[in-house]
Amino acid sequence: MAPDTTAPLPVVRTVADLRERVRAWHAAGETVALVATLGALHAGHMALVTRARELADHVLSSVFVNPTQFAPHEDFAKYPRDEAGDAAKLAAAGCELLYAPTLDVMYPQGFATAIGVGGPSEGLCSVTRPHFFGGVALVVAKLFLQTQADVTVFGEKDYQQLQVVRRMARDLDIPIHIEGLPTVREEDGLAMSSRNQYLTAEERARAPELYRAMTEAAAAIAAGAPSAAELERVRARIAAAGFGTIDYVELRDAETLVPVERADRPARLLAAAWMGKARLIDNVPVVG
C-alpha cells in the first residue's frame, strides 16, 4: 500500500518507540529501509527516500545532527536545523516515520564506546577532519542497530563516507544492505549539499567549476592521460574560479580508496575545496 504522502509524519524520539514501529513491520513480513540524515533536507535526500521506497516496503528517516562527527571549530552549532520543514519534505517523498532522537538518547551519561575504521577512512577528508569518520561510523552503527533496518541508501556525494560505512558494517557483521545513490546535482552540475546554503550568490555562480573541472579530468584520465597532470589542472582551474584552500584533489581506487595513478581498475576522482565559508566536496567515477 502506498503511504499517505499528505498526512503529517509520525515522529519517534526513543529507541523503544522506534523499535515498536519497526517490529510491527517486520512481524508482518515487511522490509524497512533507513535514510540517515543530518536534516537540512534537499532534493538529494528526497532522491534517497525515493530509491529507498523501491528497495523496501517501508521507509524511515533519521534526523540527528551528530556532534561526534564535528570538530570543536566546525559548524555543529550553526548547522541548519528545521525539523518541521524536514518532516514535511520526508512525508511528501513517501517516508513513513521520522526518528529524531535527542542527544541523551544517542549518547547517554556513561557512554564510552568508539569505533575506528582504517582502510577507506585514510587520507582525503580525514586529513583536515581527523575525527569525522570515527564519529560517522559510530552514529551510523548505532542507527543501523537501533532501527534494525534491512536496507539503507547513502548518497555517493559523500563517497568516502559511503565506503567507510560499507567497511564498518561488513566488518561488524551488521545485517543491512547498503546501497549507494549517484550524486544529485543542481542544473549547472553543483552537487546538492546542505552547506551550499553558506554560499553567497556570487560564490554560488562560480562553484559549479569544481564539477566541470573534475568531469573533464576524469574523462581524460579514463582515456589514458597521466593523472598527476590532470589533477594539477583541476587545482589550477578551481583556484582560478575563486576557490580558496584546496584540501585535496586525488585519484583513488573506487572501493578501497587506496591512492592509484591509473584507472586500470574502477577509480574515483575526489576533491574538497573551500568557496567562501563553505567547504565543498565532490567526486566522479573514472572508468578506464
Add this chain to the structure above:
Amino acid sequence: MAPDTTAPLPVVRTVADLRERVRAWHAAGETVALVATLGALHAGHMALVTRARELADHVLSSVFVNPTQFAPHEDFAKYPRDEAGDAAKLAAAGCELLYAPTLDVMYPQGFATAIGVGGPSEGLCSVTRPHFFGGVALVVAKLFLQTQADVTVFGEKDYQQLQVVRRMARDLDIPIHIEGLPTVREEDGLAMSSRNQYLTAEERARAPELYRAMTEAAAAIAAGAPSAAELERVRARIAAAGFGTIDYVELRDAETLVPVERADRPARLLAAAWMGKARLIDNVPVVG
C-alpha cells in the same frame, strides 16, 4: 523439546550457515542464547550453557581463539585447543549448535574496524594488557551480530570483561540481553579457568589462597574496615603463598568500575596475580 544430549553437535563455520540455523529458530518464534568461548571448556563454561538453557529456547556456543585480544608476547599460539572435546562437552550440557569460525571468516582481508571502550575498561587488566578489551569488544560485537542471539551469558570470573561487554552492547544498541553468572569454583575455592592448566601440582595447591584472602578482605571492607589496609593484606598474603608479580588488587564500583575507597554502594574487589606461568584473576562482591 529438550535437546538430544547424546547426538554429535552440529558445527557451522560461516556466518551464512550460522544465520540460516538461527533464522529457522527465530521464524518459529523461539529465542536463542549465545555462550561465547575461547574453547578449552571446563565446568565453568558448562554452567554458562546450563543457565543459557533456562533463558532461551535454544543454546548455541561459539569457540574462537580470538587473536585480537592477545598481545604478541601472550599465549595465543599455545592457548589450549580441542574442538572435538569441546563439542562433546557442549552437547552433553544441552548446547545445540557449535559456531567455530575460521580466522578469515572473522577477519577477512581488508578488515579495518576497531572498537574502543573507555569507562569500565580503564585500569585493572588494561594496565598490563592494553589491547585486551578492545579485542574482546570487537569479537564479541561481531559474535552478537553474526548470531543475532537474543540473550547471552558471560561469567563473572572475567568481571571487567563483563562490564566492558555490557557497556559496548548498550552503547552500540545491540539488541541482546547480557546476563552475568557467578564464578564457578573448584572445591577449594580456586576460580575455574582454562589457564589453571598451566599450574604445576604444587602451584595448584597454593593458588586458592587468592580467593581466600579476597573473600576475607571483602567481608572486612563490607563491615567498615579501611579498604587500603585490607587490599595491602591481600597482597601480603598472596605473596606469602607464592604468587609472583601482583598486577593489581583493587576496590571498584561494581558497575562503572571507577575506583572507590568504601563499599557505600555495591563494590567489587578485583585482583590479578601470577602463579608460575599462569596469570590468575579473581573478583568478589563487596556489599556494605
